[in-house]
Amino acid sequence: MLQIKDLAYRYRDGQPLHFPDWRAEAGEHWWLSGPSGTGKTTLLHLLAGLLSPSSGAVRVNEQTITDFPSAARDRFRGRHIGLVFQRLHLLPALTVAANLELARYLAGLPRDHARIEQVLERLGLADLAGRRAHQLSQGQAQRVAIARAVVNRPSILLADEPTASLDDENARRVAELLCEQAAACRATLVVASHDTRLARWLPHRLDLAEGRVAA
Amino acid sequence: MNAFRLTLNWLRFRPLTALLNLLLMALGTGTIALLLLYGHQLDRQFTRDAEGIDLVVGASGSPLQLILSSVYHLDVPTGNIPEQAARDLRDNRLVREVIPLALGDNYRGHRIVGTEASFVDLYGGTLSDGRLWEGSMEATLGAEVAARHGLAIGDEIVGAHGLGGGDGHVHDYAPYTIVGILAPTGTVMDRLVLTSVQSVWDVHDPDHDHGHDHENGHQHEHEHEHDHGHGHGHGHAHEGEHAGHGHEHEAAEDQELTALLVRYRSPMAAMQLPRSINAEPGLQAAAPAYESARLMSMLGVGLDTLKAFGGILLLAAGVGVFIGLYNALRERRHDIAVIRSLGASPRLVSGLILLEGQLLALVGTLLGLAGGHLAAELIGRWIGADRPLELTGLMWVPSEGWLLLIASGIGLVAALLPAWQAYRSDIALTLSER
Numbered sequence: 161m162l163q164i165k166d167l168a169y170r171y172r173d174g175q176p177l178h179f180p181d182w183r184a185e186a187g188e189h190w191w192l193s194g195p196s197g198t199g200k201t202t203l204l205h206l207l208a209g210l211l212s213p214s215s216g217a218v219r220v221n222e223q224t225i226t227d228f229p230s231a232a233r234d235r236f237r238g239r240h241i242g243l244v245f246q247r248l249h250l251l252p253a254l255t256v257a258a259n260l261e262l263a264r265y266l267a268g269l270p271r272d273h274a275r276i277e278q279v280l281e282r283l284g285l286a287d288l289a290g291r292r293a294h295q296l297s298q299g300q301a302q303r304v305a306i307a308r309a310v311v312n313r314p315s316i317l318l319a320d321e322p323t324a325s326l327d328d329e330n331a332r333r334v335a336e337l338l339c340e341q342a343a344a345c346r347a348t349l350v351v352a353s354h355d356t357r358l359a360r361w362l363p364h365r366l367d368l369a370e371g372r373v374a375a
Numbered sequence: 376m377n378a379f380r381l382t383l384n385w386l387r388f389r390p391l392t393a394l395l396n397l398l399l400m401a402l403g404t405g406t407i408a409l410l411l412l413y414g415h416q417l418d419r420q421f422t423r424d425a426e427g428i429d430l431v432v433g434a435s436g437s438p439l440q441l442i443l444s445s446v447y448h449l450d451v452p453t454g455n456i457p458e459q460a461a462r463d464l465r466d467n468r469l470v471r472e473v474i475p476l477a478l479g480d481n482y483r484g485h486r487i488v489g490t491e492a493s494f495v496d497l498y499g500g501t502l503s504d505g506r507l508w509e510g511s512m513e514a515t516l517g518a519e520v521a522a523r524h525g526l527a528i529g530d531e532i533v534g535a536h537g538l539g540g541g542d543g544h545v546h547d548y549a550p551y552t553i554v555g556i557l558a559p560t561g562t563v564m565d566r567l568v569l570t571s572v573q574s575v576w577d578v579h580d581p582d583h584d585h586g587h588d589h590e591n592g593h594q595h596e597h598e599h600e601h602d603h604g605h606g607h608g609h610g611h612a613h614e615g616e617h618a619g620h621g622h623e624h625e626a627a628e629d630q631e632l633t634a635l636l637v638r639y640r641s642p643m644a645a646m647q648l649p650r651s652i653n654a655e656p657g658l659q660a661a662a663p664a665y666e667s668a669r670l671m672s673m674l675g676v677g678l679d680t681l682k683a684f685g686g687i688l689l690l691a692a693g694v695g696v697f698i699g700l701y702n703a704l705r706e707r708r709h710d711i712a713v714i715r716s717l718g719a720s721p722r723l724v725s726g727l728i729l730l731e732g733q734l735l736a737l738v739g740t741l742l743g744l745a746g747g748h749l750a751a752e753l754i755g756r757w758i759g760a761d762r763p764l765e766l767t768g769l770m771w772v773p774s775e776g777w778l779l780l781i782a783s784g785i786g787l788v789a790a791l792l793p794a795w796q797a798y799r800s801d802i803a804l805t806l807s808e809r
Contacts, residue, residue: 205803205807208716208803210803210806249709251385251710253384262376262381265377268718268721271376374377
């Protein structure tokens with residue numbers, strides 16, 4: 161479950177962003193839409209606890225993470241929230257498997273090679289486990305980024321513009337992967353994007369331009 | 376995966392930068408370690424060679440030269456003193472022991488020292504083979520002399536004039552018979568040929584006058600004319616009764632010695648004896664402890680200068696680590712942001728940077744210490760055959776422990792700013808970069 165209430169964020173230059181109250185249930189797949197500048201990425205970062213709001217609250221699994229001290233919020237994020245960034249951001253010094261191991265280590269979870277193998281297998285990455293991130297193609301790296309986001313079985317999966325600059329075929333694959341993996345974890349999936357192609361896979365939509373939940 | 380493995384992977388991902396930092400750190404610490412080893416062993420050797428000797432009495436001149444020539448067997452003596460001085464000192468109630476030294480010749484660079492058995496006791500010497508000298512023209516070899524020249528009991532050696540190399544006049548008419556070989560003591564005695572004072576006198580007896588030339592490059596002054604002038608150089612008494620080990624000493628008036636090693640009976644002697652000896656014409660008393668300390672302080676200036684150079688290298692290494700980490704942080708800002716997004720606290724992220732600084736500093740220091748010790752050992756083996764100082768890398772100087780602490784401090788300081796920047800990094804902004 162994911163919920164925001166009276167949420168606002170003020171940038172250093174003073175520009176305030178107000179977000180509509182919103183609630184997403186476990187297992188739902190949401191599309192966070194709106195043109196550039198409406199605060200899609202900012203909201204995603206607020207949901208992940210990467211930013212602290214100037215007012216309002218973010219609740220995840222009935223816990224108000226905006227009330228958490230910084231260190232506790234970091235721990236909570238590592239354990240319960242999976243993130244997929246537009247620029248992938250794999251650690252190039254590490255192998256594919258080590259990127260996933262790192263996610264478990266930083267979340268304070270025990271080593272679980274079986275889980276890592278399972279996720280890599282499911283995403284068709286089993287043969288690439290020992291390869292370093294910088295040796296991967298764009299498509300392979302995209303899958304590894306998703307694998308890392310779901311390896312801890314998060315209850316919330318957040319993705320920021322995951323299909324930007326991808327052709328239709330690759331965009332479809334990424335969207336399907338995200339939905340499959342979110343479903344496998346029974347996670348709430350929230351994808352921030354202005355890519356209208358995603359509407360097919362994401363039945364729920366929060367339009368930030370209009371400040372309301374769209375049908 | 377853990378913090379240590381992640382840091383190692385980061386370092387391995389930029390091997391050249393890491394290698395350069397390690398090299399700089401190793402150079403600095405290696406240089407200092409080598410100098411610490413050298414200084415420590417020099418000091419230890421000087422202390423060990425002078426241990427148990429409270430005072431050295433010799434001919435007037437430079438007290439440091441007297442100590443160097445009579446205790447460390449490095450320099451030429453200041454001259455000769457009458458044997459009567461030894462008898463007077465032995466009668467002095469403040470003196471426990473007087474060990475006479477008669478120098479002048481060498482065997483292939485090793486000094487031939489006319490002395491008594493108490494000289495061997497002074498350095499805690501024990502025999503590994505044979506016995507100590509007793510009769511005239513018998514010699515007992517220091518361990519290193521025997522080992523280097525492959526000498527054994529029953530062999531004969533001949534001395535040559537001078538105290539350095541073997542380019543002086545060779546006394547082939549008066550060979551020494553080797554009757555004993557000493558076990559290694561780690562002192563100057565290992566490099567000496569020991570015999571009786573009488574033997575030294577016998578070799579230079581006027582009856583053995585062969586009209587040889589004494590200008591051998593060692594300021595050698597062979598006083599066959601029984602001249603007791605105490606000029607700079609050294610000489611030998613040439614007549615007199617036997618003064619060697621196990622013999623009664625009935626010396627004639629004109630016999631001479633090079634120096635006397637004196638041990639006090641009581642601490643009071645330190646107050647009175649040097650003053651009274653220095654008041655006598657032609658004699659001087661020098662305290663090895665004082666002169667050694669003076670020498671070490673003179674050498675110390677040079678060592679300190681080199682250590683300062685090592686310190687500069689170490690600081691340069693610190694700057695190198697700082698630049699390396701600072702640049703790495705810029706390159707890794709996305710890594711840092713991702714690590715934060717995966718649940719790492721700012722404290723953990725800055726800890727990773729500090730750990731990297733510590734790893735570079737400590738591994739570099741360990742490499743430097745290993746290199747310094749290896750260099751000391753190689754230099755020791757290289758100069759070992761020709762120099763009196765024994766240098767080895769197979770020992771640990773306690774102050775090297777400080778090097779680890781200092782290097783760790785440098786690594787910490789070098790990593791502080793990058794760590795602080797990592798702590799304060801705006802991860803949301805970095806992750807939003809398109």
